[in-house]
Amino acid sequence: xxxxxxxxxxxxxxxxxxxxxxxxxxxxxxxxxxxxxxxxxxxxxxxxxxxxxxxxxxxxxxxxxxxxxxxxxxxxxxxxxxxxxxxxxxxxxxxxxxxxxxxxxxxxxxxxxxxxxxxxxxxxxxxxxxxxxxxxxxxxxxxxxxxxxxxxxxxxxxxxxxxxxxxxxxxxxxxxxxxxxxxxxxxxxxxxxxxxxxxxxxxxxxxxxxxxxxxxxxxxxxxxxxxxxxxxxxxxxxxxxxxxxxxxxxxxxxxxxxxxxxxxxxxxxxxxxxxxxxxxxxxxxxxxxxxxxxxxxxxxxxxxxxxxxxxxxxxxxxxxxxxxxxxxxxxxxxxxxxxxxxxxxxxxxxxxxxxxxxxxxxxxxxxxxxxxxxxxxxxxxxxxxxxxxxxxxxxxxxxxxxxxxxxxxxxx
Amino acid sequence: xxxxxxxxxxxxxxxxxxxxxxxxxxxxxxxxxxxxxxxxxxxxxxxxxxxxxxxxxxxxxxxxxxxxxxxxxxxxxxxxxxxxxxxxxxxxxxxxxxxxxxxxxxxxxxxxxxxxxxxxxxxxxxxxxxxxxxxxxxxxxxxxxxxxxxxxxxxxxxxxxxxxxxxxxxxxxxxxxxxxxxxxxxxxxxxxxxxxxxxxxxxxxxxxxxxxxxxxxxxxxxxxxxxxxxxxxxxxxxxxxxxxxxxxxxxxxxxxxxxxxxxxxxxxxxxxxxxxxxxxxxxxxxxxxxxxxxxxxxxxxxxxxxxxxxxxxxxxxxxxxxxxxxxxxxxxxxxxxxxxxxxxxxxxxxxxxxxxxxxxxxxxxxxxxxxxxxxxxxxxxxxxxxxxxxxxxxxxxxxxxxxxxxxxxxxx
Numbered sequence: 001x002x003x004x005x006x007x008x009x010x011x012x013x014x015x016x017x018x019x020x021x022x023x024x025x026x027x028x029x030x031x032x033x034x035x036x037x038x039x040x041x042x043x044x045x046x047x048x049x050x051x052x053x054x055x056x057x058x059x060x061x062x063x064x065x066x067x068x069x070x071x072x073x074x075x076x077x078x079x080x081x082x083x084x085x086x087x088x089x090x091x092x093x094x095x096x097x098x099x100x101x102x103x104x105x106x107x108x109x110x111x112x113x114x115x116x117x118x119x120x121x122x123x124x125x126x127x128x129x130x131x132x133x134x135x136x137x138x139x140x141x142x143x144x145x146x147x148x149x150x151x152x153x154x155x156x157x158x159x160x161x162x163x164x165x166x167x168x169x170x171x172x173x174x175x176x177x178x179x180x181x182x183x184x185x186x187x188x189x190x191x192x193x194x195x196x197x198x199x200x201x202x203x204x205x206x207x208x209x210x211x212x213x214x215x216x217x218x219x220x221x222x223x224x225x226x227x228x229x230x231x232x233x234x235x236x237x238x239x240x241x242x243x244x245x246x247x248x249x250x251x252x253x254x255x256x257x258x259x260x261x262x263x264x265x266x267x268x269x270x271x272x273x274x275x276x277x278x279x280x281x282x283x284x285x286x287x288x289x290x291x292x293x294x295x296x297x298x299x300x301x302x303x304x305x306x307x308x309x310x311x312x313x314x315x316x317x318x319x320x321x322x323x324x325x326x327x328x329x330x331x332x333x334x335x336x337x338x339x340x341x342x343x344x345x346x347x348x349x350x351x352x353x354x355x356x357x358x359x360x361x362x363x364x365x366x367x368x369x370x371x372x373x374x375x376x377x378x379x380x381x382x383x384x385x386x387x388x389x390x391x392x393x394x395x396x397x398x399x400x401x402x403x404x405x406x407x408x409x410x411x412x
Numbered sequence: 413x414x415x416x417x418x419x420x421x422x423x424x425x426x427x428x429x430x431x432x433x434x435x436x437x438x439x440x441x442x443x444x445x446x447x448x449x450x451x452x453x454x455x456x457x458x459x460x461x462x463x464x465x466x467x468x469x470x471x472x473x474x475x476x477x478x479x480x481x482x483x484x485x486x487x488x489x490x491x492x493x494x495x496x497x498x499x500x501x502x503x504x505x506x507x508x509x510x511x512x513x514x515x516x517x518x519x520x521x522x523x524x525x526x527x528x529x530x531x532x533x534x535x536x537x538x539x540x541x542x543x544x545x546x547x548x549x550x551x552x553x554x555x556x557x558x559x560x561x562x563x564x565x566x567x568x569x570x571x572x573x574x575x576x577x578x579x580x581x582x583x584x585x586x587x588x589x590x591x592x593x594x595x596x597x598x599x600x601x602x603x604x605x606x607x608x609x610x611x612x613x614x615x616x617x618x619x620x621x622x623x624x625x626x627x628x629x630x631x632x633x634x635x636x637x638x639x640x641x642x643x644x645x646x647x648x649x650x651x652x653x654x655x656x657x658x659x660x661x662x663x664x665x666x667x668x669x670x671x672x673x674x675x676x677x678x679x680x681x682x683x684x685x686x687x688x689x690x691x692x693x694x695x696x697x698x699x700x701x702x703x704x705x706x707x708x709x710x711x712x713x714x715x716x717x718x719x720x721x722x723x724x725x726x727x728x729x730x731x732x733x734x735x736x737x738x739x740x741x742x743x744x745x746x747x748x749x750x751x752x753x754x755x756x757x758x759x760x761x762x763x764x765x766x767x768x769x770x771x772x773x774x775x776x777x778x779x780x781x782x783x784x785x786x787x788x789x790x791x792x793x794x795x796x797x798x799x800x801x802x803x804x805x806x807x808x809x810x811x812x813x814x815x816x817x818x819x820x821x822x823x824x
Contacts, residue, residue: 032610036629050793051619057788059673087646087670088605090617106606106670106719106790108617119673148791155793163822164629165795168622168721171610172792193500194518198444198583205502205520207463210580217448217576234499258499258518261471261531307518309580339751376469378518379560380584381462381567383577410575 007283009394010318010354013294016280018322020296023159023329024251026182032170035162037223038180039329044156046173049146053090054109058141061100061122061130062113065138076123076131085110100130109142116141149173159331161223184224184327186320187250188212191232191239191267192258192307210380211256211305211312218316222324224252234263239270247274251327252300254320255293258307264291267304271295274302285394286354288377289315301327310377314356314389317408341370341390343405349392358386359407370407386410419695421806422730422766425706428692430734432708435571435741436663438594444582447574449635450592451741456568458585461558465502466521470553473512473534473542474525477550488535488543497522512542521554528553561585571743573635596636596739598732599662600624603644603651603679604670604719622792623668623717623724630728634736636664646675651682659686663739664712666732667705670719676703679716683707686714697806698766700789701727713739722789726768726801729820753782753802755817761804770798771819782819798822 008016027041056062063079071077083093084102094111095101101110109116115136122130149155155173156166162178170178188211195209196202209231216226229246232239239255247253253274257267272278275297284292288311293304301323305312341361349355359370370390375382388407392399399405420428439453468474475491483489495505496514506523507513513522521528527548534542561567567585568578574590582590600623607621608614621643628638641658644651651667659665665686669679684690687709696704700723705716713735717724753773761767771782782802787794800819804811811817 033625033628036632052614053616055619055790057790085617086605087675088607088618104670104674106604106619143788143790147788148793155796164626164633165721165725165792165798165822167629168626169792169796171625172620172622172721174610174613174620176611192518193498195500198586199588201586202464204465205497206500207467207518208584208586210584213445213583214576214580216445217579220448221576258516262516263499309577309584313577376555376559378467378469378555380577380581381560384567384581386577410577 007285007290008281009285013281013284013319014322017294017296017301017319018326020299021301021323021326022299024182024184024327027179028182029177029179032167032176032178035178035180036164036167038162038178039223040156040158040160040162041179041181041329042158043154044170044175044178046149046151046153046155047175048173049151050149050172051143051145051147054145055143056103056105056107056109056116056141057143058116058118059105060103060117060119060141062103062109062116063100063132063136064095064097064113065115065136065140067098068117068132068135071132071135073133076133078125078129078131080129083110114138114142157331159329161330181329184252184324185227185250186219186224186324187227187229187246187253188215188219188256189229189232189239189242189246189253190256191234192263193234194258195231197231210309211307214309214313215254215256215305215316218313218321219324222321223328224324234258234266236266236269239266240273243270243274247297247300250300252320252323253302254316255302255304256307256312257304263307264293264304268293271297271302271304284315285352286314286318286356288356289318292319294319308377309380310358310383313383338406338408339368340404341368341407343390343399343401343403344369344371345401347372347392347399349396349398351397352394354394355392356389358382359388359390360385361387361407370405419697419702420693421697425693425696425731426734429706429708429713429731430738432711433713433735433738434711436594436596436739439591440594441589441591444579444588444590447590447592448576448579450574450590451635452568452570452572452574453591453593453741454570455566456582456587456590458561458563458565458567459587460585461563462561462584463555463557463559466557467555468515468517468519468521468528468553469555470528470530471517472515472529472531472553474515474521474528475512475544475548476507476509476525477527477548477552479510480529480544480547483544483547485545488545490537490541490543492541495522526550526554569743571741573742593741596664596736597639597662598631598636598736599639599641599658599665600627600631600668601641601644601651601654601658601665602668603646604675605646606670607643609643622721623719626721626725627666627668627717627728630725630733631736634733635740636736646670646678648678648681651678652685655682655686659709659712662712664732664735665714666728667714667716668719668724669716675719676705676716680705683709683714683716696727697764698726698730698768700768701730704731706731720789721792722770722795725795729801750818750820751780752816753780753819755802755811755813755815756781756783757813759784759804759811761808761810763809764806766806767804768801770794771800771802772797773799773819782817
């Protein structure tokens with residue numbers, strides 16, 4: 001049973017794959033309040049200045065700054081308080097030399113004023129007057145018109161995944177509907193004569209399918225819509241027919257194939273039959289996850305993930321997640337939520353291969369420790385019992401206890 | 413306008429608050445495939461061994477290990493291949509001395525065998541026989557019955573927030589429905605005479621409400637259901653009535669109040685009137701976010717967040733998010749997805765106060781740099797334009813360019 005592996009590093013596999021992919025085109029308009037996590041479909045420009053009027057940044061008094069120049073504790077500036085502008089209101093009051101108007105945080109300033117004196121920098125002189133104990137510069141404690149955003153400015157670029165503050169930023173400008181890109185659709189096919197549905201009691205020799213559901217959950221966390229396209233036996237014609245039919249309605253296809261040689265070969269043959277250019281990478285230099293297949297059929301990425309649940313999730317995160325990100329139209333940098341931790345045990349590895357292993361994390365005095373959980377990658381509970389996946393870089397021949405290791409924290 | 417601030421550190425405010433909170437009691441049973449992110453309501457025990465039969469971890473041959481003892485390249489062990497057990501099937505074949513049966517990854521072993529020889533460690537001798545080039549130990553390349561999980565073992569503890577692999581782990585055991593805790597309900601009230609709904613064009617002196625929506629989005633990311641309870645003027649009776657009515661149907665209440673002294677006082681008075689013990693903390697030693705109020709009314713946490721959108725989000729993450737976590741019933745450690753970055757500019761601070769400021773992140777050669785975005789905390793777009801929030805610890809009087817700073821990455 002010889003096998004040709006076109007074994008590559010994950011980085012090399014991605015470098016070959018990603019440039020062949022383009023963001024999906026579909027768009028939809030959604031209420032901004034429901035747009036959290038969606039991708040902005042076109043540059044958004046501000047329809048107005050924000051704020052539209054000069055606002056006080058403090059509680060105090062709006063004044064003409066020059067009336068306070070030279071003021072000090074020993075020689076305060078005396079100002080007459082001629083009005084009070086309640087928050088949310090405006091006033092036609094226009095002040096003259098030596099006058100001040102009560103201002104509230106977020107409220108408007110009186111006409112003719114150019115600065116706000118904080119109430120803490122004043123003291124009452126008499127019923128109608130205050131003493132200003134320090135000078136203010138023109139513009140001090142004032143939020144100027146357009147200081148947050150200027151009319152016409154691009155406030156969100158196409159490709160931004162909307163966060164809580166982005167939703168707030170759009171609503172601040174009265175943008176209550178937002179055009180976003182459609183979510184990518186990912187089809188998932190689990191193959192293997194040994195698989196049964198989770199709701200069944202598997203007959204002897206069979207086990208329940210897990211990968212359809214773990215991969216669907218991770219795809220959803222990546223902002224994709226996952227479609228379970230079925231559980232198929234190791235029969236080439238059946239797999240090809242299901243893949244061909246499924247591919248019509250999805251943007252990406254994931255096969256969770258068996259890990260035996262024959263089933264891997266079958267996945268590769270199916271992928272080659274689905275469209276051009278077919279299989280790009282057959283085998284990646286990581287452990288676990290070596291028997292991985294990456295292909296493209298007419299612009300759509302296809303992934304053959306190893307059947308082992310641990311390998312399947314590791315490879316999904318390494319290869320399929322970045323591909324889904326391209327499809328989603330998200331642009332800008334992607335910072336991996338990785339932390340550094342101190343290894344509690346020696347971990348052997350082989351130079352030239354990236355190793356990944358689940359770890360349990362613990363924190364004490366601000367230092368995070370990572371304890372490896374060793375186990376065959378067939379064992380789903382090695383992942384269930386872990387807090388993250390640690391990585392041994394390819395140039396390393398292993399890590400010693402006490403060395404720093406990079407840990408990818410699971411998204412929940 | 414004097415004001416008494418019972419100013420505390422965020423840690424102190426939390427230490428006073430969290431012990432007064434208890435997880436919500438409500439439970440519901442959901443399909444496991446839809447339970448991602450939910451909190452497990454009771455310890456889950458495995459109804460069976462996983463796997464239920466010994467499985468091959470490799471492609472090769474199931475053998476009696478002792479038949480391979482002493483085998484080497486120069487003196488291989490000769491075994492007769494007497495059967496082939498396809499994946500997903502079992503067989504009554506029982507082997508004798510000097511015999512082997514073809515085994516596939518994930519498949520069953522023949523009766524009487526106790527190990528699997530990898531195909532790569534064999535070579536064909538003749539049509540019916542193979543030569544084994546290295547010995548295997550008993551159990552080698554075999555996943556034993558119950559090696560992943562033993563029947564009766566607690567596989568997930570009450571309080572686990574379900575991740576992709578946890579969903580898979582439950583389904584592997586045939587647990588297709590899972591009892592989870594109800595999501596906490598958070599009511600949000602925005603107060604301020606200066607506020608208008610986002611769908612309106614605000615009249616002069618008013619601005620659109622942002623905080624209801626940014627806080628609702630963050631609450632949703634924390635696994636809570638957010639209810640917008642309305643936009644209220646700075647009228648004590650109206651605020652108290654709305655808060656009292658809202659509190660009946662929620663587990664926690666958030667006021668986004670104005671930042672002027674009078675409105676902060678009003679929030680504190682409303683909270684004191686809602687139930688015992690009332691206000692716990694009035695003012696926290698952080699910038700921005702000092703005018704924060706933390707209270708408890710009959711077991712439910714109440715938060716008065718500053719009206720400034722930047723402060724409101726920072727304080728939500730520091731105080732409200734940990735409280736929601738307690739209410740949610742989630743247990744176990746909470747690792748903040750913080751990264752270390754190199755500051756690009758000096759940042760002044762005051763000793764004894766934690767400072768937070770939005771930063772833009774950039775990555776080159778594996779090093780992450782954080783560039784501060786300075787701006788008044790009224791400006792929502794300082795957050796929109798940022799990638800995370802950097803923190804200057806309270807013991808620091810400031811940080812210099814080139815120093816390491818901790819950055820909390822926004823969740824999307």
